[in-house]
Amino acid sequence: MEMSDLTTRLMPFMASDLGVEQETLVGIFQGKRQSVAFHYYPPCPHPDKVIGITPHHDGLGLTLLLHVDETPGLQVRRNGTWYPVNPLPGALVINVGDILQILTNGMYKSAVHRVVADTKKGRATVVMFQHACVAGLVKPLPELGEAAYKAIEKVEYIKGNFRALAEGTWFVDSLKINQKT
Ligand SMILES: O=C(O)CCC(=O)C(=O)O
Numbered sequence: 001m002e003m004s005d006l007t008t009r010l011m012p013f014m015a016s017d018l019g020v021e022q023e024t025l026v027g028i029f030q031g032k033r034q035s036v037a038f039h040y041y042p043p044c045p046h047p048d049k050v051i052g053i054t055p056h057h058d059g060l061g062l063t064l065l066l067h068v069d070e071t072p073g074l075q076v077r078r079n080g081t082w083y084p085v086n087p088l089p090g091a092l093v094i095n096v097g098d099i100l101q102i103l104t105n106g107m108y109k110s111a112v113h114r115v116v117a118d119t120k121k122g123r124a125t126v127v128m129f130q131h132a133c134v135a136g137l138v139k140p141l142p143e144l145g146e147a148a149y150k151a152i153e154k155v156e157y158i159k160g161n162f163r164a165l166a167e168g169t170w171f172v173d174s175l176k177i178n179q180k181t
């Protein structure tokens with residue numbers, strides 16, 4: 001509940017950045033499902049030989065991540081370089097997911113991230129995934145110009161996303177209308 005309130009408070013900023021009505025972006029999350037994941041990464045004396053979470057981007061709408069302790073480990077990739085996202089007391093890490101990338105017609109991108117182990121300390125996180133769609137569909141908002149992604153039913157999107165994950169591919173990429181971009 002608190003997390004969906006936070007999403008409702010964040011979306012007007014994104015809406016004004018994109019030049020769309022606030023209600024539109026707030027509405028895509030309203031009444032939608034939430035899922036939660038609890039992670040614990042044990043310490044490892046050889047962090048170069050293990051991976052906490054393999055590189056991926058989140059498949060749903062918006063991800064809100066709470067660091068339970070002060071152990072670092074989350075990294076985000078930009079232009080081929082990994083950057084640490086270190087815990088800040090009292091702060092949440094907010095990640096755009098693939099559905100939000102599609103709804104914003106690619107104007108907001110879901111970032112590739114991974115978790116590496118710490119040599120000395122374990123690390124715990126709580127991650128809340130907010131689902132989003134428009135009238136049961138995952139598709140770019142029409143206000144954002146010519147669609148760069150195909151429209152798909154939300155249930156088909158979820159199935160396709162799981163299938164692609166199992167195959168090691170990115171479902172969001174298969175929905176691109178111009179595969180070269
Ligand atoms: O635990 C973390 O820092 C990241 C977790 C994550 O990326 C995920 O659950 O999708």
Ligand SMILES: [Fe+2]
Binds near residue numbers: 056
């Ligand atoms: Fe993730």
